Amino acid sequence: MAIAHPFLYEKPGTVKQALQLLAQHGAGARVLAGGTDLVGQLVDGLVRPEIVVDLKGVPDLQEIRMEKDVIHIGALATFTDIMESPLIRKKLPVMAEMTEWVASRGVRNRGTMVGNICSAVPCCDSGPILLVYGGKVLVKSARGQRAVPIAQWFTGPRRTVLAPGELVLGVRVPDPGKHGGAFVKMRRYKGEDLAQASVTALLLAGNQWRIAFGSVAPTPIAGKRVEKLLHGKRLTPALVEEAVALTDQETAPITDIRSTREYRAHMLRVMMRRALEAAASRKAGRGPAYGTELI
Amino acid sequence: MSETTPPQEPSAPRRSIRTTRRDFLRGMGLAAGAATMLPSLSAPADEAEATPDAAPATPGLRETGRGPRKIELRINGQTHSLTVEPRTTLLEALREHLQLTGAKNGCDRGACGACSVLLDGEAVQSCLLLAVEAVGKEVTTIEGIAADSRYARLVDAFCAHDAAQCGFCIPGMVVGSAALLNRNPHPSAADIREGLAGHLCRCATHPKIIAAVQAATGTGGPT
Ligand code: FES
Ligand code: FES
Numbered sequence: 009m010a011i012a013h014p015f016l017y018e019k020p021g022t023v024k025q026a027l028q029l030l031a032q033h034g035a036g037a038r039v040l041a042g043g044t045d046l047v048g049q050l051v052d053g054l055v056r057p058e059i060v061v062d063l064k065g066v067p068d069l070q071e072i073r074m075e076k077d078v079i080h081i082g083a084l085a086t087f088t089d090i091m092e093s094p095l096i097r098k099k100l101p102v103m104a105e106m107t108e109w110v111a112s113r114g115v116r117n118r119g120t121m122v123g124n125i126c127s128a129v130p131c132c133d134s135g136p137i138l139l140v141y142g143g144k145v146l147v148k149s150a151r152g153q154r155a156v157p158i159a160q161w162f163t164g165p166r167r168t169v170l171a172p173g174e175l176v177l178g179v180r181v182p183d184p185g186k187h188g189g190a191f192v193k194m195r196r197y198k199g200e201d202l203a204q205a206s207v208t209a210l211l212l213a214g215n216q217w218r219i220a221f222g223s224v225a226p227t228p229i230a231g232k233r234v235e236k237l238l239h240g241k242r243l244t245p246a247l248v249e250e251a252v253a254l255t256d257q258e259t260a261p262i263t264d265i266r267s268t269r270e271y272r273a274h275m276l277r278v279m280m281r282r283a284l285e286a287a288a289s290r291k292a293g294r295g296p297a298y299g300t301e302l303i
Numbered sequence: 304m305s306e307t308t309p310p311q312e313p314s315a316p317r318r319s320i321r322t323t324r325r326d327f328l329r330g331m332g333l334a335a336g337a338a339t340m341l342p343s344l345s346a347p348a349d350e351a352e353a354t355p356d357a358a359p360a361t362p363g364l365r366e367t368g369r370g371p372r373k374i375e376l377r378i379n380g381q382t383h384s385l386t387v388e389p390r391t392t393l394l395e396a397l398r399e400h401l402q403l404t405g406a407k408n409g410c411d412r413g414a415c416g417a418c419s420v421l422l423d424g425e426a427v428q429s430c431l432l433l434a435v436e437a438v439g440k441e442v443t444t445i446e447g448i449a450a451d452s453r454y455a456r457l458v459d460a461f462c463a464h465d466a467a468q469c470g471f472c473i474p475g476m477v478v479g480s481a482a483l484l485n486r487n488p489h490p491s492a493a494d495i496r497e498g499l500a501g502h503l504c505r506c507a508t509h510p511k512i513i514a515a516v517q518a519a520t521g522t523g524g525p526t
Contacts, residue, residue: 010395014369017389017435040436047392047431048412060389062436088425112501113479114428115413 011050016059023066023148026175031150033059034172040064041084042118044111045127069177072096080146082178083123087116100181101298102189102210106137108299109193122176125161128168128227131202135162135228136220137191140210143181149174162227187212188291192279192302193222196266204267205259205276209283211291215240219283224259224272231258234280243288248281255280279303374438378403379447387434394418396434397444405445405474409503416502419475419482420444426482445474448481457481460519461512468506476502480516489520 020026030037036058040046049055063069069084072093079099081090090096091107110116110124110133124134125145137143138158145156150173158179161168170176189210193203206222217238219231234251241247261272282302289295296302371386376396385400394411397403397420409417411430418430421443448454457480460466467473476499483490483498490498495516504512 011390011392014388014390016369017433019435040433043433043436044413044428044431047433050390051392051411051430060433064436111413112416113482113498114416114419114426114501115431117422117425117427118431 011047012053013050013056015050015057017062018059019062019065021065021067023069023175023177026061026063026066027148027150027173029059029061030175031173037061037172039126039175041120041123042086044115044119045123045129063175074099074183075180077183079181079183080178081121081181083176084120085122085178086118086120087111087124088113090121091116097298099183100137100141102191102208103137103141103181105298106133106191106193106208109133109191109195109301122179125158125179126168126170126176128162128164128166129202130165130226130228131206131223132228133191133193133203133206133222136206136208136222138179138181139220139228139230140189140208140218141181141184142218143179145179146177147174148177155180159230165226184210185213186291188287188289188295190283190286190290190302192283192286194272194275194279194303202266205261205272205279207276207279207283209280209287211243211287215242217287219258221259221276223266224261224276229258231255233258238284243284248284251284252277252280275303372435374435376434376437376442377440378442379444379450380441385434389433389435391434392430393420393432393434393437393442394429396437397429397442403444403446405449406478407471407474409471409475414501414503415472416475416479416499417472419478419502421448421478421482424482424485426479443478445478448477454481457484457516457519460515464511464515464518466508466511466515468508472502472504472506472508476504476512480512480519483516484520490516492517 018029020029038046038055038057038060040060040062063084069082070089071082072085072089072095073080074095079095087107087110091104097104107116121134124132143158145158145161147154147156147170156169163169187210191206191208193206195204203223205224208220210218217235219234220228221231222228233254237251237254238247255276256273259276261269263269286295286302369389371388373384373386375382375384383401385396387396387400394406394408397406406420406429407417408430409415413428413431416428418428419426420429422437422440449458458477461473461477479499479502483495487494492513495513
């Protein structure tokens with residue numbers, strides 16, 4: 009039960025020191041933020057790092073702030089921080105809605121959004137949210153800094169474009185302006201379960217739609233066909249049905265311990281319908297309050 | 304040997320429970336047997352002293368190396384100094400180094416809530432924290448909550464509602480409820496369910512647990 013593999017532990021006080029450690033140890037280094045994924049992986053022996061670099065000594069990384077027209081979420085901002093942030097609730101209500109359903113209170117108090125996209129499991133709830141909001145991942149290394157669009161971030165289950173020696177400082181989301189949206193997550197029971205499938209819909213000005221799915225492909229994915237179908241059109245019941253019919257083409261659910269392929273496919277259609285309808289009515293100032301479960 | 308100052312026992316319990324199950328087992332010599340049958344992978348304190356890279360006298364996090372190091376943890380208002388490795392989880396440090404066995408190891412992966420403690424007042428799963436991460440933080444375990452009169456109503460309500468069968472989940476449930484009440488003194492039944500989501504009771508006493516928390520807060524439910 010205990011962690012069998014010994015490792016070095018360092019808690020640098022600056023980003024520079026952290027980057028030095030990461031440069032020095034390369035692929036042998038693992039970054040520790042909330043630890044809700046990493047510690048479990050260490051217990052299971054799935055990762056055997058030479059060194060664990062605890063970011064929590066670096067000041068300011070927990071910040072959530074507005075910079076001109078971009079919302080910056082620091083690498084150490086926990087799901088609880090995000091959920092309780094007045095800025096996020098106002099500017100990115102669908103993100104706030106998502107955080108309420110991540111695991112349990114104890115995990116939300118420790119787990120971070122940046123950790124969630126770095127561990128990059130297919131059911132990572134932050135992925136679809138950042139996809140619809142067009143987030144970018146701010147990556148720094150000894151060589152410089154880059155901002156990776158979230159659509160290019162995930163490369164497979166537990167794989168991202170992050171290279172050894174690189175550190176994620178935060179995610180940056182452009183202010184979407186007035187919008188409506190919905191995050192619909194299917195779980196086996198309420199509280200503390202990973203998503204069996206999720207559908208996220210966002211309706212921006214000019215009837216532009218963004219759609220994303222979680223747990224139905226090796227990585228979180230955007231629903232390009234549905235986005236194209238809906239683009240610029242007013243949502244009608246007939247259009248909703250067309251979008252629902254496209255859902256099968258967008259996703260590739262599998263059978264696993266949490267549900268069968270067929271059940272996921274069926275529920276994706278139900279969730280798509282409800283996500284679209286809720287997003288449209290919320291944009292119009294009606295509809296269920298954010299945080300109301302739609303399935 | 305123990306490096307713990309003050310002594311390992313938590314501050315005097317509010318009620319005088321004279322003999323705990325653990326004391327009884329200790330008396331029978333069973334706990335000692337169990338301890339040798341379940342070797343801990345992180346070296347306990349006294350073995351640590353013998354290893355060459357044992358920590359220098361000054362506690363702190365600047366020490367490096369994979370091996371044991373001395374740290375100080377604030378637990379239930381007292382400072383404990385102990386020797387752990389970076390890989391020692393907070394749960395192991397509490398249970399195996401400090402004999403604070405109230406927090407339980409149910410799953411060791413953040414899924415059951417049995418190991419919950421308060422970290423600076425917020426509930427966390429101690430199995431998902433390295434002990435070194437708790438340096439500089441205020442840790443409150445079930446032992447601290449049981450001894451704190453501010454939580455007396457909550458603890459009494461768990462007893463009055465007979466909320467436990469085997470009791471394994473109960474320390475975590477009480478810690479989770481305490482964190483919930485600190486944030487929201489008058490939670491609805493739905494708030495309690497949401498607040499305790501992730502605390503699993505294998506005996507399925509959830510309804511009684513929710514009733515106990517409701518009774519403790521005067522928010523309805525049977526009394
Ligand atoms: S033992 Fe930590 S959550 Fe189960
Ligand atoms: S009372 Fe047995 S696990 Fe809850």
